[in-house]
Amino acid sequence: MKFAKIPMATINRLSIYMRTLQEMLEDDVDVISSERLAKQCGVNPAQIRKDLAYFGEFGVRGVGYRVNDLVVQIKDILGLNRPWNLAMIGVGNLGSALLRHGNFIKHGYIFTAAFDVDPKKVGKRLPNGVIVNHVDELEEKIKEKEVLMGLITTPASEAQNIANQLVLAGINGILNFAPVQIQVPDCCHVENVDFTIKLDSIAYHLSASS
Amino acid sequence: MKFAKIPMATINRLSIYMRTLQEMLEDDVDVISSERLAKQCGVNPAQIRKDLAYFGEFGVRGVGYRVNDLVVQIKDILGLNRPWNLAMIGVGNLGSALLRHGNFIKHGYIFTAAFDVDPKKVGKRLPNGVIVNHVDELEEKIKEKEVLMGLITTPASEAQNIANQLVLAGINGILNFAPVQIQVPDCCHVENVDFTIKLDSIAYHLSASS
Numbered sequence: 001m002k003f004a005k006i007p008m009a010t011i012n013r014l015s016i017y018m019r020t021l022q023e024m025l026e027d028d029v030d031v032i033s034s035e036r037l038a039k040q041c042g043v044n045p046a047q048i049r050k051d052l053a054y055f056g057e058f059g060v061r062g063v064g065y066r067v068n069d070l071v072v073q074i075k076d077i078l079g080l081n082r083p084w085n086l087a088m089i090g091v092g093n094l095g096s097a098l099l100r101h102g103n104f105i106k107h108g109y110i111f112t113a114a115f116d117v118d119p120k121k122v123g124k125r126l127p128n129g130v131i132v133n134h135v136d137e138l139e140e141k142i143k144e145k146e147v148l149m150g151l152i153t154t155p156a157s158e159a160q161n162i163a164n165q166l167v168l169a170g171i172n173g174i175l176n177f178a179p180v181q182i183q184v185p186d187c188c189h190v191e192n193v194d195f196t197i198k199l200d201s202i203a204y205h206l207s208a209s210s
Numbered sequence: 211m212k213f214a215k216i217p218m219a220t221i222n223r224l225s226i227y228m229r230t231l232q233e234m235l236e237d238d239v240d241v242i243s244s245e246r247l248a249k250q251c252g253v254n255p256a257q258i259r260k261d262l263a264y265f266g267e268f269g270v271r272g273v274g275y276r277v278n279d280l281v282v283q284i285k286d287i288l289g290l291n292r293p294w295n296l297a298m299i300g301v302g303n304l305g306s307a308l309l310r311h312g313n314f315i316k317h318g319y320i321f322t323a324a325f326d327v328d329p330k331k332v333g334k335r336l337p338n339g340v341i342v343n344h345v346d347e348l349e350e351k352i353k354e355k356e357v358l359m360g361l362i363t364t365p366a367s368e369a370q371n372i373a374n375q376l377v378l379a380g381i382n383g384i385l386n387f388a389p390v391q392i393q394v395p396d397c398c399h400v401e402n403v404d405f406t407i408k409l410d411s412i413a414y415h416l417s418a419s420s
Contacts, residue, residue, distance in 0.1 A: 008411065009219075015410040020391070042391065078410050079417025086409075093310050097303035098405065103389045107406040149412055172419075173412035175405065179313045181230070181252065189415040191408040195308065195385065196317040198401040199296075200225040200288050201218065202359055202383035205399040207289025209382075 010051045011078070016041050017048065018074040024067050033064040080108055085146050087113040087171075089162050090153035091121050091132050094177060098151065099126055112145040135162070139169040149173040156180040163190075220261045221288070226251050227258065228284040231277050243274040290318055295356050297323040297381075299372050300363035301331050301342050304387060308361065309336055322355040345372070349379040359383040366390040373400075 020040045024032060038045040052058045055077050059065045075081045086109050088095050098104070099111055111128055115135045122134045133141050142150075150166040152159050152174060159178035166174060167188050174190045176182055184190055230250045234242060248255040262268045265287050269275045285291045296319050298305050308314070309321055321338060325345045332344045343351050352360075360376040362369050362384060369388035376384060377398050384400045386392055394400055 011411050011414050012407060015404075015407040018410075019389070019404075019407075040391065077414070079413040080410065084409070084413055093307035097307035100303050101405075103404070103406055104409075106389075107409070109406060109409050148416065149409065173416050175408050175412065179229075179316075181250070187419075189412055191411055193403070193405060193408060194225075194229075194313070195311075195403060196313055196319060197222060197225040197229075198385050198403060199294070199314075199317070199319050199359065200228075200290060201221050201401055202385065202399055203289040203294055204221050204287070206358065206383050209397075 006054050010054060013041070013043065013047070013051050014074050014078060017051075018071055018078070018080075021065075021067050021071045021074070025071065029067055031064045032067055034059065037065065083108045083110055084148050085110050085112040087111070087115065087138075087142060087145070087147040087150045087166075088153065089115045089135065089138070089150055089166070090155075090158075090178075091116040091118075091124075091126075092153060095151075095153035098153065098177075099128065099130075109149075113141050113147050115141070135165070138162075138165050142166070142169040142171060147171065149175065151175045151177065152182075153177045163188075216264050220264060223251070223253065223257070223261050224284050224288060227261075228281055228288070228290075231275075231281045231284070234277050235281065239277055241274050242277055244269065247275065293318045293320055294358050295320050295322040297321070297325065297348075297352055297355070297357040297360045297376075298363065299325045299345065299348070299360055299376070300365075300368075300388075301326040301328075301334075301336075302363060305361075305363035308363065308387075309338065309340075319359075323351050323357050325351070345375070348372075348375050352376070352379040352381060357381065359385065361385045361387065362392075363387045 017037065020037065034045040034048045038048050058070060088099055088111055091114050099114060111130055114126060114130050114132045115138055116122060116132050117135050121132050124132045150171045152162050154162055156178045159176060159180050160182050163174060163182040163184055167184055172188045174188060176190055176192045179194055182190060227247065230247065244255040244258045248258050268280060298309055298321055301324050309324060321340055324336060324340050324342045325348055326332060326342050327345050331342050334342045360381045362372050364372055366388045369386060369390050370392050373384060373392040373394055377394055382398045384398060386400055386402045389404055392400060
């Protein structure tokens with residue numbers, strides 16, 4: 001599905017709306033007003049209506065949104081009406097913790113491959129049944145395991161090299177945890193996770209209010 | 211230092227500019243144009259000039275920015291001209307990995323306390339010398355260890371309870387890794403880290419371009 005010029009902030013908020021709506025489904029909520037959904041998500045109701053308006057007509061005037069329908073529609077917009085296979089590159093402390101984290105599979109992300117260069121790790125079977133391969137086998141295993149996104153948790157010095165190999169193996173989506181900006185061709189989409197940037201934002205707020 | 215109405219996106223970009231400038235300092239770069247800084251940070255030069263304009267006059271026309279001065283000034287804006295003590299609540303796989311992650315101390319964030327409820331973890335000394343305390347001692351140890359920010363890596367079901375305790379202990383900054391929205395009073399600033407929201411954004415791009 002293609003939509004023109006959707007701001008990234010809108011895409012990120014759709015994920016948050018969807019997670020909140022999924023929790024409501026578990027609590028057997030059928031219909032929700034934009035006011036209540038907004039409150040739960042920490043945004044204002046006009047923002048929700050504006051975000052959803054990019055994608056067409058949602059909700060029933062005077063009633064609200066049908067929770068299940070909206071979940072299905074947001075999944076369709078985001079491309080989440082299917083599972084996504086992931087590879088973890090770097091099975092150190094952080095990589096191992098993420099491989100064990102239940103939040104990925106809950107949202108349809110499945111680790112089907114993992115890579116490292118450490119001989120003590122290569123060949124090991126992870127709790128999810130995946131066997132750690134050597135980075136030298138990256139291209140072959142990425143194809144074999146039908147991986148579509150790569151997560152990089154290597155040291156910063158290795159991240160660009162790994163990104164290059166992922167792109168060569170046909171991967172167009174990378175989530176980079178290494179504290180370095182990686183360069184990729186336009187066909188590849190990179191998202192960065194740097195926890196300390198979030199802490200900077202907290203530091204700013206604490207300093208500004210003191 | 212107080213500035214009116216700075217967009218959060220600007221604050222986040224300042225962190226990225228600062229990290230890039232710090233890398234340049236390590237490479238002995240003294241002066242940089244907004245064009246080159248922009249390219250390194252993956253934004254456009256007008257954006258950098260606009261972001262910095264919120265905080266006054268920076269740079270020398272026709273010359274660029276003095277790298278060291280700009281780092282000092284951004285640190286001053288963000289409140290990073292001082293160290294910040296952190297507490298980790300939840301010493302499971304993810305908490306342990308983060309406690310060992312070198313990126314925190316590099317940016318002036320120091321773990322001085324850690325908490326869990328698991329008797330096998332309480333009393334254990336971490337590689338950084340910090341001893342894991344029981345959550346029951348949270349308020350006392352937070353004060354003793356001069357903690358200013360709390361990181362929550364507990365299961366989702368415990369996160370709100372921990373957030374309440376942190377606020378009662380005087381903490382006004384929380385980085386929440388638990389996959390749940392936590393509610394806090396206005397005096398407290400919460401940032402959330404949910405890796406799967408970043409993956410949703412990648413899924414959207416891969417689906418939209420296919």
